[in-house]
Amino acid sequence: xxxxxxxxxxxxxxxxxxxxxxxxxxxxxxxxxxxxxxxxxxxxxxxxxxxxxxxxxxxxxxxxxxxxxxxxxxxxxxxxxxxxxxxxxxxxxxxxxxxxxxxxxxxxxxxxxxxxxxxxxxxxxxxxxxxxxxxxxxxxxxxxxxxxxxxxxxxxxxxxxxxxxxxxxxxxxxxxx
Amino acid sequence: xxxxxxxxxxxxxxxxxxxxxxxxxxxxxxxxxxxxxxxxxxxxxxxxxxxxxxxxxxxxxxxxxxxxxxxxxxxxxxxxxxxxxxxxxxxxxxxxxxxxxxxxxxxxxxxxxxxxxxxxxxxxxxxxxxxxxxxxxxxxxxxxxxxxxxxxxxxxxxxxxxxxxxxxxxxxxxxxxxxxxxxxxxxxxxxxxxxxxxxxxxxxxxxxxxxxxxxxxxxxxxxxxxxxxxxxxxxxxxxxxxxxxxxxxxxxxxxxxxxxxxxxx
Numbered sequence: 001x002x003x004x005x006x007x008x009x010x011x012x013x014x015x016x017x018x019x020x021x022x023x024x025x026x027x028x029x030x031x032x033x034x035x036x037x038x039x040x041x042x043x044x045x046x047x048x049x050x051x052x053x054x055x056x057x058x059x060x061x062x063x064x065x066x067x068x069x070x071x072x073x074x075x076x077x078x079x080x081x082x083x084x085x086x087x088x089x090x091x092x093x094x095x096x097x098x099x100x101x102x103x104x105x106x107x108x109x110x111x112x113x114x115x116x117x118x119x120x121x122x123x124x125x126x127x128x129x130x131x132x133x134x135x136x137x138x139x140x141x142x143x144x145x146x147x148x149x150x151x152x153x154x155x156x157x158x159x160x161x162x163x164x165x166x167x168x169x170x171x172x173x174x175x176x177x
Numbered sequence: 178x179x180x181x182x183x184x185x186x187x188x189x190x191x192x193x194x195x196x197x198x199x200x201x202x203x204x205x206x207x208x209x210x211x212x213x214x215x216x217x218x219x220x221x222x223x224x225x226x227x228x229x230x231x232x233x234x235x236x237x238x239x240x241x242x243x244x245x246x247x248x249x250x251x252x253x254x255x256x257x258x259x260x261x262x263x264x265x266x267x268x269x270x271x272x273x274x275x276x277x278x279x280x281x282x283x284x285x286x287x288x289x290x291x292x293x294x295x296x297x298x299x300x301x302x303x304x305x306x307x308x309x310x311x312x313x314x315x316x317x318x319x320x321x322x323x324x325x326x327x328x329x330x331x332x333x334x335x336x337x338x339x340x341x342x343x344x345x346x347x348x349x350x351x352x353x354x355x356x357x358x359x360x361x362x363x364x365x366x367x368x369x370x371x372x373x374x375x376x377x378x379x380x381x382x383x384x385x386x387x388x389x390x391x392x393x394x395x396x397x398x399x400x401x402x403x404x405x406x407x408x409x410x411x412x413x414x415x416x417x418x419x420x421x422x423x424x425x426x427x428x429x430x431x432x433x434x435x436x437x438x439x440x441x442x
Contacts, residue, residue, distance in 0.1 A: 021318075021321045024322055025324060028328045035332075043335075045334075045335040046331040046332045046335035047331060049330070050327050050328050050332075051331075053327045053377065054324075057373070065312060065316050068312040069309060072312050072315075073305065107402060111408075111409035111410065113233060114409065124414055124418075132397050135392075135397050140368055140369050140372065143372050144372045147372050148375075151437060152437055155440075156433050159429045163428075167422060167425055171417065171418060175414075
């Protein structure tokens with residue numbers, strides 16, 4: 001019974017998410033429509049600016065799809081669970097960072113697995129490190145590089161990973177793990 | 178050496194459950210020490226994705242082999258690719274199954290070509306199609322919001338003068354970083370949106386300190402997801418993690434820009 005309730009809950013959540021996406025896009029389109037009737041020149045300028053941004057994104061996005069495909073081909077959720085470490089030492093932190101980097105999908109999709117890992121004795125440090133490193137997205141790097149350049153992306157990536165280790169030890173200290 | 182046997186109940190005398198993924202219990206036996214434990218199989222709910230939970234349990238318990246009546250091909254593939262051997266076709270009691278396994282009488286069924294050593298498994302048509310489908314779905318989910326963001330940025334470009342945007346930022350590295358971090362903590366969604374917003378704001382004259390803090394906190398701090406995180410991982414964990422992430426974003430953003438300026442001159 002409880003699993004049934006959970007199933008329905010998940011379905012509703014999925015529908016809500018689709019609704020939200022439709023609403024976001026719909027409201028922007030409606031706003032453009034309203035603007036076109038009030039100030040057609042400004043609306044056209046905005047559309048031209050959007051088209052320019054879209055064009056600039058075409059190549060990076062095709063690369064994004066390629067990297068996404070390769071990750072889906074080689075990396076599976078069970079492997080990420082295998083890489084994720086319950087160990088609160090440096091090795092555990094680094095493994096959890098690697099698991100966070102290769103993980104894909106929305107953050108809330110990973111909460112159940114993290115909850116389970118926590119229940120089975122995983123330290124708070126590795127879980128926090130995993131969640132933090134989801135900011136490092138290999139498949140999105142083409143877009144980031146297109147906007148900010150290689151050097152910047154390399155620096156942000158390195159400092160984010162280092163920051164996650166600091167976070168991991170801070171969480172360990174707070175929780176007493 | 179640990180063996181997990183799918184079981185109908187929590188004792189060694191329980192019958193071996195026919196299906197690994199949805200069996201009520203898994204009895205994990207340490208063959209070296211003889212110790213065993215019965216664990217409720219999270220996959221027994223039969224809900225979608227339940228098999229993955231059973232796989233995660235087996236891997237997290239350090240199991241080396243699974244002994245069961247039947248194991249579906251996807252679950253077998255995941256287990257084997259994680260170094261867990263799968264033995265099927267077993268019946269009788271859990272104790273019998275352990276005895277048969279100990280004697281080495283059990284034959285590993287070669288029902289599928291793939292195993293952990295098959296490094297070319299990804300070349301199979303099914304695997305490639307699945308990867309393509311998954312990528313297509315993920316990409317399709319990402320695009321509508323990204324498109325909305327692009328349209329919004331077009332509006333910002335047309336309506337908000339660059340000078341006005343830039344004036345919202347004081348020019349002080351610390352203040353701009355904090356302001357960017359606040360913005361990134363409130364906003365949420367796919368990180369690609371933060372790159373587009375950040376990149377466009379940068380073109381409008383907003384400082385790189387603010388943009389960097391926005392990009393970092395976009396994923397690491399989630400005020401929108403906070404209730405979900407608290408429900409899953411606990412109130413204290415979620416609050417402390419988000420607070421530390423916010424604080425960390427400031428030095429990371431400052432260091433990134435300062436080092437970048439040094440490197441690029």
